[in-house]
Amino acid sequence: MTAKLNEDTFWMSGNEAIALGAYEAGVAVASGYPGTPSTEIMENLATYDGVYTEWAPNEKVGLEVAIGASFAGVRALATMKHVGLNVAADPLFTASYTGGRGGLVIVTADDPDMHSSQNEQDNRNYALAAKIPMLEPSDPAEAKAFLKTAFELSEMFDTPVLLRITTRIAHVKGVVERGERVSPATAPEIEKHPEKFVMLPAMARRRRIFVEERMKRCAELAETTGLNVVESGETKRGFITSGVSYLYVKEAFPEAAVLKLGMCWPLPEKKIRDFAASVDLLYVVEELDPFLETRLKAWGIECHGKDVIPSIGELNTAVVRNSIDPERNKKDLFAPVELPMRPPNMCAGCPHRGIFFNLSRMKLFVSGDIGCYTLGFLPPLNAMDSTVCMGASIPMAHGMVKALGEGAHSKVVSVIGDSTFVHSGITGLINSVYNKSAATLIILDNRITAMTGQQPNPASGSDIHGAVAQSLDLEALCRACGVKHVRVVNPHEVPECRKVIREEVERDEMSVIISVAPCVLLPELKLRKPVSYFTNIDNCVGCTSCIRLGCPAISWTPFAEGEAEARGYKKSQKGYSRIDEVLCNDCGQCASLCKFNAITRGEGKS
């Protein structure tokens, strides 16, 4: 949600600002894969006219699309979360050699503290490893400005440029000024430049030398660019910092001299040496790895860094202040009060719940994957035993079965969502078939990339604009991969699903179960008026079958001492279950489990 303050001033998130920046920079082609905290960049860019945007099936494809567009002479953007850049690392490292024609910028959105991620890798290391310049803004206004600068640098130095943001840039809102849309210098046309577009060894060896020289020239620019600025102040304690850490330094030590590095790779050695010489005590304040500090130490510059500042998790003003000067603004804090935890949960009516309920009862090793369904790990379902990265579920199950030997296929099952399967699960499935695995795969097809906020994917039947698109036929795809046994189930029919899962798990050949039911958060499902289920309290025997689903709409009401008998129930009954009619989303999983006719769909009930 963007607020307009006046004709040219807006209040927007870092991601919205990057989208505006891409539009103003004249980006013509943009591709990405959804991933928190990067998703809203492409979602917002898709609302601007004159920019081609798309959701790619994964980040590698997204970056390759952008490289192609750059070769064709237009400005191109690829967006992804930090772990997405691992997937896109292959094209990234060679695009460093090729450069492009139109500017090429990659946004990497890192997630320190792992708010919604499986690790907290510091992607500044990619700039070093791939020999690519990296810019690092501190707030939404800078995010927009730096993205535009990144395109200029890309064309000036014939290099891809990385823009690194973190959660506290992406999902922070601040004031942003609108600018003019520029017309890039290059026009779209076919030009052949084999010496830089075809990376055969002979050409790559020449470009390897170019890369080295280019980074030297970039380092010279780093000395003079306005991206790297010294803010004068008290020199008793001086700070070198970048990204969001700069803001924490400004609040914790407003009086101090600061060297703010908007360009965090390559580094301006002379500027840093001069600044270091101008202060008595130098602190390097950065989130995660000692990326800047390591360079300084290699140059023999004395400084404090990770000896006092944590390298794990996010920083904030208090952490920066207390790490460096614990006596300043000392506060006695209230200790937390112990409360029941409130972890995230699958939604009421979520189709994944039925599958995980079954898996939780079957004593299998569940090789899981990345998406909403990773929440199947949490109690009361506790039905996920491993999660590593996008697409890992299928090969990991295969590896386990090969390790465990004969009969192991009936003890291990892999579970993956539709979007994750298309992202990087298909090759794993092909491997399983090719190498004679017999571990069952369950594809949870809810028609959408749900965890990041319902973005369409190649199996959804619609594109980024909601227009009709070819829908990938997952069943036919599995068969084409060589899977002989493919079964489609409705996850809301819980006992029926259990039967199918049991049969397929026992089977001594590779099988796939596709569980098909749409995400309840899909706009078209939110528009329908769900009919609520309700408990016939007279029939409820308190068996807790429905409670064990862990549905947010179902709660347990315990009986007080003697209440069961007084109300005409068996003395041993401990309580009854109740369905919240407002929260119920009409899936019927609870009713399919109830053996006592105590749960009915409220048709005709007002």
Added chain:
Amino acid sequence: MSDIKNILFSGVGGQGILLASELTAASLLFAGFDVKKSEVHGMAQRGGSVTAQLRYGTKVYSPLIDPGCADIQMAFEEMEAVRYLPYLHRGSIVIVNTQHILPPSVATGQATYPENVLDELVKRDIQVIGVDAFAIARDAGEVRTANVALVGALSVHLPVDEAVFENIIESRVPERFREENMKAFAAGREAGNQ
């Protein structure tokens, strides 16, 4: 010393915390303050405990509130009013929607909802203002205006004219629910004046 004030929004994913914090931020911006707001998307939104952090003043750098520095907490649920206690200080104002949403462990009978949980705040000299936002919203004619009622209660504690809030809300809510939202806002303001 800086003049920055901090508002912590807390509640359960799906309660409309983002909209309430957006309306508040927009009103503060129009009143002439620099405003920054931080939120977390993705995993955190699936019915879990969520927060949004809002800071305003002449010039705001950091988007995050330090522990012990939240001047006002706008809590959408009673237990979520207490969960972030380390962010509060003596004299903090907590405006709380007097509603209970049962977390999974309570709903399944594994744990119990703590009794009189708001006493934890009162006994630490934190000013608690309870608002029955659901009742206000129902009386206003539309139960989905509960978060606007809470914004109303919050608005009386902010240095922003009532009219600024009214303009923002009028321009942001669907036209067919405008009257209900304005009613909820007015009633919320009354409830906040405790």
